[in-house]
Amino acid sequence: MAKKKPENDQLNLYGEESLYNLAFERSLLSSIIFEPAIFNEINLLLNPDDFYLTAHQNIYKAYLTLYGQDLPIDEEFVRSELISKNSFDERVMVEVLTANPISNLSAYITEIKDRANKRKLLYLGTEIKRNILEEGNTSDDVTEIIEKKLLELSNTSGSADFKDAGVVVADAKKFIAEMKSKGNNVLVGVDTGFSELNKMTTGFGKGDLVIIAARPAMGKTSVALNMILNLLEQGKGCAFFSLEMPAEQLILRLVSVKTSIPLQRLRLGDLNSDELHRADDAMEMIARSKLFVDDNGSLNIHQLRSKLRRLKTKHPEIEVAVIDYLQIMNGTGNRDRHLEVSEISRGLKMLARELSIPIIALSQLNRSLESRADKRPMLSDIRESGSIEQDADIILFVYRNDVYLYKEEKEREKAALAAGKDFIPQYVEKEEEEAEIIIGKQRNGPTGHVKLLFQKKYTRFVDKNTYGGIQIVFEHKEPEVHTYNSNDSVSMPII
Numbered sequence: 001m002a003k004k005k006p007e008n009d010q011l012n013l014y015g016e017e018s019l020y021n022l023a024f025e026r027s028l029l030s031s032i033i034f035e036p037a038i039f040n041e042i043n044l045l046l047n048p049d050d051f052y053l054t055a056h057q058n059i060y061k062a063y064l065t066l067y068g069q070d071l072p073i074d075e076e077f078v079r080s081e082l083i084s085k086n087s088f089d090e091r092v093m094v095e096v097l098t099a100n101p102i103s104n105l106s107a108y109i110t111e112i113k114d115r116a117n118k119r120k121l122l123y124l125g126t127e128i129k130r131n132i133l134e135e136g137n138t139s140d141d142v143t144e145i146i147e148k149k150l151l152e153l154s155n156t157s158g159s160a161d162f163k164d165a166g167v168v169v170a171d172a173k174k175f176i177a178e179m180k181s182k183g184n185n186v187l188v189g190v191d192t193g194f195s196e197l198n199k200m201t202t203g204f205g206k207g208d209l210v211i212i213a214a215r216p217a218m219g220k221t222s223v224a225l226n227m228i229l230n231l232l233e234q235g236k237g238c239a240f241f242s243l244e245m246p247a248e249q250l251i252l253r254l255v256s257v258k259t260s261i262p263l264q265r266l267r268l269g270d271l272n273s274d275e276l277h278r279a280d281d282a283m284e285m286i287a288r289s290k291l292f293v294d295d296n297g298s299l300n301i302h303q304l305r306s307k308l309r310r311l312k313t314k315h316p317e318i319e320v321a322v323i324d325y326l327q328i329m330n331g332t333g334n335r336d337r338h339l340e341v342s343e344i345s346r347g348l349k350m351l352a353r354e355l356s357i358p359i360i361a362l363s364q365l366n367r368s369l370e371s372r373a374d375k376r377p378m379l380s381d382i383r384e385s386g387s388i389e390q391d392a393d394i395i396l397f398v399y400r401n402d403v404y405l406y407k408e409e410k411e412r413e414k415a416a417l418a419a420g421k422d423f424i425p426q427y428v429e430k431e432e433e434e435a436e437i438i439i440g441k442q443r444n445g446p447t448g449h450v451k452l453l454f455q456k457k458y459t460r461f462v463d464k465n466t467y468g469g470i471q472i473v474f475e476h477k478e479p480e481v482h483t484y485n486s487n488d489s490v491s492m493p494i495i
Contacts, residue, residue: 019119020052021111026099028108029059034101036073039063043170045109050116055092058082065166068173140302147309190320190358193230195463196450200439201394204320204358209349209391211326213363213382214398215370219435220362221245222459223398224322225253227360228291237290237317239308243328247295251286253459258282262457290317300330301347312355321355323348325362327383342387349391363388365397375404379440395441400454402433431456434464 032039043064048057062081066073075097082088102108124146131142189203204210214220221244228238242250256263259278265271271279292311304323312318323329329344345361352359365381377397379389389395409427416423435454439447451464 019115019122021115022053022056023099024108024111025051025053025056026096027102028105028112029056029063029096030099031101031105032063032073033075033078033097038105039067039073041105042109043067046113050112052115052119053092055087055089056096058085058087058089059093059096061085064170068166068170144302144305147306190236191230191234193227194437194450194452194461195465197396197437200448200450201442201445204360204394205444206356206358207353208358208393209345209352210358210360211363211382211388211392211395212360212398213365213377213395213440215365215367215377215403217403218398218400219454219459219461220398221324222253222257222454223396223437223461224324224360224362225250225459226257226461228320228322229254229257231320232286232289232291235290236319237292237315239292239311239318239321240294241299241304241307241321241323242293242295243297243299244324245295247293250293250295251283254286255279255282256458257460258285260458260460263459264457290315292318297328298330301344304329305347305351308351308355312357318357320357321359323359323361325364326388327364338386341383345388345391349393375399375401376436376438377440389441392441393443394439397436397438397440399436399438400433402430435461 028042032042046060048060048064051057051060059078059082062078062085063073065081066077071077075093079088079093082093128142128146131145187198187203189201189205189208191203192198192201212220212223228240231238240250252266253263255261256266259275259282261271261275261279265275266279292315294307308321326344326348327341348359348361364383365377366383369375369377369381376399379395382388382395405427406429409425412426413423433454433456435452436449437452438449439445441447452461453464454461
């Protein structure tokens, strides 16, 4: 007798029945009915579209809705939910209820997920062919589509096209419970490295696009490196795309911040034996860390996306990425620069969402603010600000008034010399200057400003209440060696 073809299947998979197992699906769904508590684990690992049969997908969606509403996942409630959605199938429901429950959950989940991914790869093959033949698509466009789809498949939790209210409510409940378990800690997202900024922002959230903007010499790169060093010291992974500065210079800056050795003396190698030992210890710490630097000065949004996706796949511990800086990224065509920047900012925001990490992009400000009496930046001062302002979740401005006081002093000196007059200095250059981080935009929080100190010799920003610098503590360990082959797109500086 010929084997009966399952009803309600989504696609004729060319007779490839190895790409689904209805008995496995029925047994898993049955086990949830008989022991609803196991759904807490299964919910994190499977999505409705991991089930082959449409009726099985509908049953799993009913479980998700009931779970989100704190209702029992039992036969009566599931039946009622399916009827309300016009998706009840009596025969399939009976098959599920009469299937044998299972004890080895993980094996069944792995098997169902594996077969679902194989089906998705089969669908992807058809989609690749369609995109290749579609007029107007470049090879870069098709490559990006493939990379994105493969990255989605590598994420075992996957994602459905739409989330119904039950799923969203369940996710919100989990979030509240997680925050409560932290004891109402102010830090929810990635640590910024500055206590007052943490209080204002609760940290940078997963999927956030954070813009750090400033005029030249204000210290936007220094702020980013201070944040990065703080995360490396916590054992977290960071990716840094340096479009302006060689990787070796970034490392010297990190060493100066870490050791309190003046940056200029590090650049000259003017170190005594104690400083040389401290610098070596700092470099070993950085070498052991999960820091990945790409200092290719010519990079467009497609290349950056591709590199960061591959890096995140190989190193899931990456928790933040920094781009220094946004306006010198290359466009992907001979278009108006405003349109290119719009594509870049939107692409970074979508990438942050896709990888579920904050992406920090540094940005230049228009020089028009120099003509104002109050030179504190505002949103309209960002170059090509329309798209950047719209896409960013958080916009931070770095402002040091001493930069302008020093500039004015030099202009007065120049004017006095030109007029043949004696020059009497009015401004005394300081080793520590007051600085501000102005929160110009925060999608989910307040705006305002945070006071910091800038220690010029070390290009280091510190909380204003952390006067006297940072305590230096080193652990003497053998450095971890990162090995890359010639095809790797992400480079680590050799120290």
